[in-house]
Amino acid sequence: MGNLVAIVGRPNVGKSTLFNRLTQTRQAIVSDVAGTTRDRQYGKCEWCGKEFSVVDTGGWVVNSDDIFEGEIRKQVKLAIDEADVILFVVDVQSGITDLDDEVAGILRRSNVPVILVVNKADNNIDTYGAAEFYGLGIGEPFCISALTGSGTGDLLDLIFSKFTNKTEEEVEIDIPRFAVVGRPNAGKSSIVNAFIGEERNVVTDIAGTTRDSIYTRYDKFGFDFYLVDTAGIRKKNKVNEDLEFYSVMRSIRAIENSDVCVLMIDATRGIEGQDLNIFSLIQRNQKGLVVVVNKWDLVEDKSDKVLKTFENAIRDRFAPFTDFPIIFASAVTKQRIFKVLESAVQVYKNRTTRIPTARLNGQMLPLIEAYPPPSNKGKYIKIKYCTQLPNTQIPSFVFFANLPQYVKEPYRRFLENKMREFWNFSGTPINVFIRQK
Numbered sequence: 001m002g003n004l005v006a007i008v009g010r011p012n013v014g015k016s017t018l019f020n021r022l023t024q025t026r027q028a029i030v031s032d033v034a035g036t037t038r039d040r041q042y043g044k045c046e047w048c049g050k051e052f053s054v055v056d057t058g059g060w061v062v063n064s065d066d067i068f069e070g071e072i073r074k075q076v077k078l079a080i081d082e083a084d085v086i087l088f089v090v091d092v093q094s095g096i097t098d099l100d101d102e103v104a105g106i107l108r109r110s111n112v113p114v115i116l117v118v119n120k121a122d123n124n125i126d127t128y129g130a131a132e133f134y135g136l137g138i139g140e141p142f143c144i145s146a147l148t149g150s151g152t153g154d155l156l157d158l159i160f161s162k163f164t165n166k167t168e169e170e171v172e173i174d175i176p177r178f179a180v181v182g183r184p185n186a187g188k189s190s191i192v193n194a195f196i197g198e199e200r201n202v203v204t205d206i207a208g209t210t211r212d213s214i215y216t217r218y219d220k221f222g223f224d225f226y227l228v229d230t231a232g233i234r235k236k237n238k239v240n241e242d243l244e245f246y247s248v249m250r251s252i253r254a255i256e257n258s259d260v261c262v263l264m265i266d267a268t269r270g271i272e273g274q275d276l277n278i279f280s281l282i283q284r285n286q287k288g289l290v291v292v293v294n295k296w297d298l299v300e301d302k303s304d305k306v307l308k309t310f311e312n313a314i315r316d317r318f319a320p321f322t323d324f325p326i327i328f329a330s331a332v333t334k335q336r337i338f339k340v341l342e343s344a345v346q347v348y349k350n351r352t353t354r355i356p357t358a359r360l361n362g363q364m365l366p367l368i369e370a371y372p373p374p375s376n377k378g379k380y381i382k383i384k385y386c387t388q389l390p391n392t393q394i395p396s397f398v399f400f401a402n403l404p405q406y407v408k409e410p411y412r413r414f415l416e417n418k419m420r421e422f423w424n425f426s427g428t429p430i431n432v433f434i435r436q437k
Contacts, residue, residue: 003052003163004252005045006079008107009089010072010099014119018089018146019043019056022156042252042281047156052163053252055083076103080110082253085162089117090133092126092143104136113162117155118143175217176348179228179254181282182264183274187294190331191264192216192227195341223341225348228258255281259351260288260344260427267295267310267328271317279318286394288347288428289324292340297330320413323420324427347427353395355423357387360397363422364415368399371414376406383407384437395430400437407434 005022007015023043045054057075079086088107090100107114118130121143133141142158144151180188195218216227255261261282265275282289291314296302307328315322325343329336364386373381381403389396399415401407412432419425419432 003084004055004082005052005085005087005159006055006057006083007087007089008057008072008076008079008103010097010103013089013091014146015056015089018087018117018119018144018152019054021146021149021152022054042284044284045156047160050160052084052159053256055079055252072099072103073106076106080106080112083112084164085159086110086112086114087117087159088114088138089119090136090141092118092121092129092133095129095132096135100136104138108137114138115155115158115162116141119146121145121151122148176225176260176345177228177258178225178260178262178344178348179258179287180262180264181251181254181278183266183272183278186264186266187331188264191262191292191294191329191337191340194331194334194337195227221338221341223345225345228254251278251281255285255287258287260290260347262290262292262340262344265291265293265314267293267299271314276317283321283429286429288344288351289321290340290343290347290427291324291326293326293328294331296328297333297335321429323425343427346424350425351394351428353423353425355388355395360386360388364399364418367418368415373401373407373411376403379403379406381406383434389433392431394428395425396433397430398433398435401434402437404434404436 007019009015022045024045042056043054044051057079086107088103090096116133116136116138118133118141121127121130122145127143130141130143142151142155144155146152180192182188218225218227255278263275263278263282265271279289293310293314299306310328311326314326318324325347327336327339327343329340331337365383368383373383375381381401383399383401386397386399389398397415397419399407412434416430416432419430
């Protein structure tokens with residue numbers, strides 16, 4: 001199971017800088033304007049060969065001029081519900097503020113491990129000032145400078161020591177796991193119920209702890225897989241909270257624990273930013289994808305032309321990854337529900353496709369000969385051999401070239417598209433590596 005670490009704290013204490021430092025990216029745009037990018041709140045952190053997911057709650061605060069304490073309070077409570085470890089970031093330059101006190105009060109009452117991170121301790125003199133943060137009653141303050149990176153290595157060691165190794169539920173490994181994800185109200189629960197039908201007796205529920213996804217074993221009609229269900233876990237008092245934030249937090253777990261994601265899109269609303277957010281999560285975790293346009297029964301004009309337009313719109317928005325099945329279904333009338341399952345099973349099979357090296361070379365080399373990579377600075381690039389890597393999570397291919405550094409992204413995409421034409425990789429991402437021969 002992936003561990004989830006949430007970064008909380010009032011605005012401008014350096015949450016995004018710390019997020020960038022942990023994920024080793026510059027994803028989060030560091031500025032005083034909240035909500036600059038919508039995609040920045042989620043990343044993966046690797047340390048000593050282990051990894052965990054990081055969520056920066058700061059990215060969700062709306063209108064930064066008048067951040068209500070209520071907004072931050074909501075986020076902290078949400079982090080407590082979802083995360084395994086919370087990093088509470090404070091600023092040594094400004095000392096304890098009322099808002100820090102308030103957040104500390106909420107965290108003290110929770111039973112999630114909290115690490116008090118004192119940021120902006122750029123020199124030794126600042127470190128002395130950290131002592132006042134003992135007053136928050138959260139334990140020992142941990143000094144770092146997110147900007148220069150000092151202290152962050154020790155912080156990571158501390159984070160890993162706080163993870164409680166959750167007991168893995170008995171989930172059989174070789175059975176595919178499908179997650180149904182999507183914006184709130186796109187019909188996730190309805191479609192899960194439509195899959196399972198009234199015959200609940202065929203279904204065995206393996207409930208993890210509530211905050212983990214619940215696996216439902218489904219074996220009917222010759223299918224056998226787990227449904228990773230996230231829809232049914234929402235507590236009632238959360239209904240009026242920020243749905244965007246909620247659905248992304250919820251989806252992270254489900255996506256990480258699945259093999260194939262069924263992304264639900266509401267036919268009556270079209271594609272929204274939130275759908276793209278969830279899509280990019282699926283992409284980043286390299287999971288299979290089936291897109292289901294739900295509520296198709298509510299669309300008046302069902303002509304082929306409308307269908308094509310809708311389909312093209314989806315592929316345009318999700319480009320460059322466009323090779324995935326799109327199914328127009330309705331959870332209410334159960335129209336094409338079966339097709340959704342068939343497609344998901346097929347995508348799972350496509351993820352495990354092995355192509356014999358001889359066939360791969362036979363198809364690809366003549367093609368590369370005819371369309372070689374464009375020459376760079378007068379040097380000609382030759383690709384002489386290709387093969388598929390064994391035992392990878394998704395199909396991964398290596399092309400051996402004399403000057404791999406000159407093969408650019410567009411050509412890699414060309415190779416990928418050609419392989420998709422020859423073989424069925426529908427719904428699964430594939431890796432194309434160019435290596436020194």
